[in-house]
Amino acid sequence: MGRDREADGDADGGLSAGEGSDATGERRPDASVGDAAPPVLRSFIDAIPTPTLACDPDTRAIRAANAPAADLLDRDRGALTLTGLDDLGEAERTVAGEPIGKAVADARDAGGVARFEWTVSDAPLWRLELAVRAATIADREWLIVGLTDVTDRVSAERRLRSQLRVTDAIAATVPAALFECTARGTLSRWNDRLAADVGYGGEALSATALPSLFDEETRDAVADALRSVYGDGAGAECEATLVTRSGERVPYRLSLGPVTDGDEVVGAVGVGEDLTEASVREERLAVLTRVLRHNFRNDLNVVTGFTERAIAEVDDPELAAELERVVDTAERLLRVGETSRRVERLLADRPAPRPTDLADAVEEAIAMLPPALRERADVEVDVPTGITVSAVGYLAEAIAELVDNAIRHGDAARPSVSVTAAELPSESWASLVVADDGPGIPPAERAVLTGEETPLEHASGLGLWYVNWIVTAGGGSFDIGETKTGGTRIEIELRTPDGE
Template sequence: MIPVLSAFPWLAAASLASGVVSLGFMRYLWPYRDRLGGRFFLATIGCEALWSLSYGLALFVFDPALREAFEVPIWTAINFIGVFFLAFALEYTGRGHLLRSKAMGSVVALQVLHTLLVVTNPLHRIAWSDYAVEPTYGLATVVYAHQPWLFVNAAGFILMIAVASFLLADTVFSYGPLYRTQAAAIAVSPIFPGVPFLLWLAEVGATPPLNLTPLLFPVHLAFDMYAFFSRDMFEMVPAARRVADRAAIDNLGSAVVIVDSGRRIIECNDEAGRLLGTARSDALGRRLETHLDDVDLDGDNEPITRRRAGGKRTYAVATSPLTDATGAAVGDTIVFQDITEERRREQRLAVLNRVLRHNLRNDLNVVSGYLEMAEARVDDEDVRRMLDVAAENTAGVVELGEKARYIERALDAGVDDPDPVELRPLLEEITEGLSETEPDAGGRSETEPAAEITVDVDDDVTVRAAPSLLEAVFENLLENAIEHDPSETPTVTVRTAEDEAEPGFLAVEVADDGPGIPEHELAVLDETGETALEHGSGLGLWIVTWGVDSLGGAVDFEVGASGTNVVLRLPTASETAGSRGDGVAERDNP
């Protein structure tokens, strides 16, 4: 040993410096004491400070009795470092509920017992014996015989540190890069002071009396500081992710069952327990077939029906495989969505739709026939006019029913995969029929043109859509513009609007010079239903809004003094509606 170094109390100075660094770190951590894990992490660093400062001061005390008294704060710090670090790991990783468990209470009680035995060791010598001061490098190092209880004490301390490090390491592997760096830094940091402590406990080394553990605390703190200052240790807490994962299952509203590769239930929520007909805790560990033998994890599943309190319920079944980081299959997630009310509504609507459409059409056709016969046999002009009005209204209702059937078919076609559709030929085909003469259309004579429609769209303009649904949208939009224009020759222009376009979408503007769509009819399109006092006069605007939405686009209505401008945004790229841009996806209709 170099004389200068042997004369200088470097071990004591390093231990005291380590304590000062720990206290300084605690000062920076203090504002974060109320964060998840913050108070326990502070307590852990506090115990390290107590250990380092007590050991550093003890090295200057050569009186055996007083020197032995310094073992009390040293071992108190050792005993409770493990407790606080374990508590930190539990709360930091989202397992805070375990802090109030009987197991954690037993751990704390055991460490209190260890501390009491250390305090009273001079009376019974259970922890150590033959305590003596043996100066080393001019410092009051000690030697004593390690009794079995001391190893039990140390083993508990090491075990708690190991469990806490495992919990943090589990965060590294479970939650990906979001929490990986800070959790890894904190999990690895106990290794550096842990190794010299084990060497001291096993009395390995050239100078067994020297316990170098406090000297390695700065290395341990360096990792902790890195996690705190560089990785936002208390800003991104894994507990939030763990709680979110649990809440995502519990609050989903649907039954969720997770099975391993052996088809054993390893997780489920309370809703799944009600579906399975057993408590959640009783379902865990059982094979899926015990409760659900009609679920195929490898294929498509038809809806299943189960009887529960309150009646029969129907569930749609969706399965998805679970894979680990290497891509290997480790299990499956099964989601059971209660579609009972949806099925009932669909069934009721189907029955009402079929009955009303069929019976209404047949009965009204009979009424229309009798009205024609009655009109032919009546000479009174007033009665004839009344019969004409009745016949006209009857024909309008029949036409409305047919239009509803047409809308249903068009919307059903819209669920198919979209195809590239050349827009100009489609528009020209629609406008050709609408521009021809129509007898008694809006008061216009048979010899006058029904409308003047201009198509200003390039030949190469293509959108992706179901052709029949796209045709229905434009046909109803143009019909609406013509029918509600009282002028002799309504004028409608269809053109592309480059300034209204968005990435991946084509903007098409339909402008007319009519009186404009009434405000109450546009307002209805925003509502979930129609009321008796405020309703639309027909189905044309509904198919425009429903149709464009089904195509994955958006529609805006602008009514001014010179007429109505309707801007349609239709997808041009291969992506479907689910991948459209945010600007269109969040646009309200109208």
């Protein structure tokens, strides 16, 4: 930083006759004795607490500088009074592109304070803001120049512009509509995808209220999502019908999030997704699934009926046993079809987790079992009351699926199945265990949870998939193990509401 080296009375601008001449004896226009700064000018500049210079209005030679200016410019005050204002920087023009001399002259003629910025150095960056005004001191006109270092602000602006360029590049690349809203819920920025979706170009969307882009039936959902973002400072999602400029109605999904400044929500950002293709695809898949399932069920019922008639007519025990296998296979495939219907319903509903009494869910699951199946096994239930877990509404179906599988696949004359539950020591999780005395689950069945299935070794049914999807939809986990006797032990861990 600059040092104040006023060792004598001439160091701050009072020059001697010798100091006003060069080696040839010719007088320098910026250092003549007659141009020396009067004491009152130096006193005036010294009294200003911010970096300030006093310059000759004609030559722009510096005649006085206070200590803050010397510190800012990293020069002695005496050295500063031997230079001109133009010599402080490398550039000959202001940031706006105007010559320094003209900017100062315009300030002199303006009759007030004129401000301009000057990049004193590019490497490293150093930029000053100059506030220039003409003043009469000691019966003479002077230019009083206030200096402010704006380098940090300029550097921050450059970083921000760089970040904005990256953001704009991302927004142009992402195959989704991106936008930003003000605190009033009006659009302030958006990418080309949103403009294409609504059919407006240029600045036509500027200051448009986001809900106004949607039809009357669904715009309240958009407004509610925005209020949630601004009020709670958390993300929100909704689906609504976008109305394009041409009047086309487009199914649309919005995901919104807050823009915060400290603790205050000052705006919102969002992602919009045209659901037209997804809706058409889902509709076609639903039709295909219904048709296939209907034909699948009807044809298998025909197979089962004819096979059972054949069993009744044959006298060969071996042939009858083979026909029984046909019936068993057909019934298993019918159960797969039924499970696929339940999976389709689960995926369509997108259920949200809710507090669920675990004992009630187990009781409901046992009641779901076919009576004939329930009567051929010993099912022991030990689930304490008062355990509440966070789960989707299909939890009872998942438990019923596990007990059903345990009974059907048991190789004992009378399978034994236990359903137990307990709160884990962490007090934020609860465990439900379904264990049996059967032969265990084949590796191909376990692979549904590890992703280790191969094209030639898929799981034989949808049951474990269905259970896994229900459990994970509620934020829980699902694990397959073995009992001490070699049977299957399936553990479901579910969060308790206090642990969320």
